[in-house]
Amino acid sequence: MSALSRLFSSSVLREMAKKGRSGLFARLFSESGLAPSHPDQSVAECFEAAFGRLRRAGLRNEYIYRAALTHNVLLGSHSLATASMLTEFRTGASKADLVILNGTATVYEIKSDRDSLSRLEKQLADYQKVFAKIYVIAGEAHLRDVLEAAPPHVGVMRLARWDRITIIREASDRASNICPRAVFQSLRLSEAQSVLRDLGVIVPEAPNTLLHAVVGASFERLDPDDVHRSTVKTLKRSRGLASLGELVDRLPRSLQPAALSVQIRRKDHDRLVRAIETPLHAAMTWT
Template sequence: MSPNASQLSALSRLFSPGVFREISQKGQSALFARLFSQTGIVGRSNQTVADAFDAAFAILRRAGYRDEYVYRAALTQNVLLGTHSLNSASMLTEFRAGSCKADLAILNGTATVYEIKSERDSLTRLENQINNYKKVFAKIYVIAGEAHVNSVLSNTPLDIGVMCLNRRSQISKIREAVDRSESVCPITIFESLRADEARSILNDLGIIVPDVPNTILRSTMRDCYAQLAPKDVHHAMVHTLKRTRSLAPLSEFIERLPLSLRPIALSVQIRNTVQQQRFIEAVSLPLIKAMDWK
């Protein structure tokens, strides 16, 4: 199957948070049924909803069609679940870093951000993204398709790592990222955090937050961060976010999902066990039944 632009859009949107949440909340999704009918995929009589997701993902994985979700899937499977585990590492998606939002970051012993440049992306915003990421993350990688790699190498500083996702969906490291935690910006990190996380980091660093009204609490903590050493703040941020944004409670749910659905499950993070079970049961249903979802 060679999808046209409309079919390619429908294939990508199948893996959207909206579809995932609707299935987990209702046990069905009219949006899924509509989008799948627009993909041009001919379903088999014995196919389940999970099989349908896998079939759609198999098309998206082909060189030339790959979108950001395919790259997320490769990073999730090869780095987060391959090199690390949900018990030892955490993953952030769409995490604020200055004026940008990071595609995906993995926290283990340090904080590493991955900027995805798929076949559908341009490199026009890359310099600005990297400048913002440097304020929050110790290590930065740009992961790109084979067509983009040379451009990424020539247009990024030598301390920025570069990865390539090849046609077989394997990741190779072209240039190693340099750890530069001593150069992050404590105030930018503070502005990326929830109030409870910001306070926890200060406590970890032995700083007592003054007892002030909530109306000035954030500005007070911001002043505290301005006095801190970058490397200390970065280390405490990793320690805190691994706890506050732990993925360990999702481990059992993730293991029950097909590979095609794991990236969206780790991004949306449905933690309600009733909704998790509802989702598992829904994607186990025959596709022919799901096409009647309303």
Template sequence: MTVANIEHTLLARLFSASVFKEFAKTGKSPQFARLADELQLTSEVPASATVSEVFDLAFRKLRAKQVRNEYVYQAALVQNVLLGRHNLQTASLIAEMRAGKSKADIVILNGTATAYEIKSERDTLVRLSKQVADYQRVFAKVYVISSEDHCDGVASSVGAEVGLLCLTRWNRISTVREAFENWELIEPLAVLESLQTPEALEVLRLLDVAVPDVPNGRMRTELMSIFACLDSQELQGALVDTLKRSRTLAPLEPLLRELPVSLKPAAIKHKISKSQWTNLQLGISSTMFDAQSWV
């Protein structure tokens, strides 16, 4: 592994679930301190610099790499699409939501359910057509966001109804092609597979469909029989309303307002309890001088 690849791997680890959850649980992260030291980030900032400022420095380095990773793309979608166009009181985001045998990198729920598949410089397009087909069975709209180098390959791998976004070298999202809704591709049973049972029952209530009165062991079988007969377009509306409530980000809004851009995707993806906010905020406001003692 080259020196550049090692640096990229270490930078990516700074934004991992294990580091984020250490901060949330204890207000400190020995992993962060070790990685910052190994990357020599402390030599690039004054001793009075905060952990938050070092996260931002690491993120700028990660974003400037020739081979950007998925986290950089997630940050662009969170900042420019979720927070740039929507309100967390009326919109929500789900990271890695299952659809068939695939997982959509990001699903944004507003007036409709829109899946986003990330194809970074580090990814291949081998599975793309299968992934998109899985998403189209569940979500009304599908976008693929890729690097400029992948744009042509993505366009030739997916149908004209799939939207294309490009993350430019300046880390701005450029719309190559808008997505449009294709209700005929949505399969109610595929939607059911993506839902937890309480969510599926709420969908039925919203559609004024009688909820099965059967033992838990038979519930999924009964739900399959009912969902198979549902109208795809009506189902999509109930799906959006249900998920916006069950997986809402509204409680996170005060925390997201205070976090740097570099940490917002982690806060959304690795959800923490409200009681852990204080630990996280305390940790990232610590100075690097203090952070060095965490190891």
């Protein structure tokens, strides 16, 4: 299970994109227990086979949930030209599993059957300070407990099958309840400065050692709805995914969520695709 899951890690994709091969992929596939289905099987087909194994009930890990959200929400309801996706986005003491930005900012906390709910209360408290809408997407084993633990404004989703998401409870839009200071702490300094400029606030001048504190103080005087609207606009621009559209279309469906979560230089796109198209028997010699 560990080897299967790690096949979709950023380390494997970065190595393939940078070198055109991945010794880590070869080792993990060897440890995964998967056998080639035919002599000319490609690396792409190996990823599809590993994904098929992981998506079985009882084995589904965070990546399977993230893939379902990517395909159903980001690429299904929206597009890379109009929406963006953030993963592992720092929010207070928590890291948001997945955030989708379109006209609003929606965070999705994943609780697979293999996860614990011990931190859920703290995570939701952190998220409501930064995001307008919150959803918890859970497996069957956690669904009842999540419904009881999550406040009424938090939406709840169920992953019924590996790719089928059911909304059990809709999330409320609470942009007016976010905390501008908490939003500032989640942004890069350059992004925070862009938010101020977008809102017509003069970006304060200060020595580099004091600039972070001074910009943060400016956020505390802003209206929550204004901060939310401008932050969504700024993040869609600074962390947009439109440039990855062509690459995503050239990758197997199982790898698309991973590619959208890893920074891959445009000049490395062709190298990554060639690595994915490599026959498995050649890839197993990678070092």
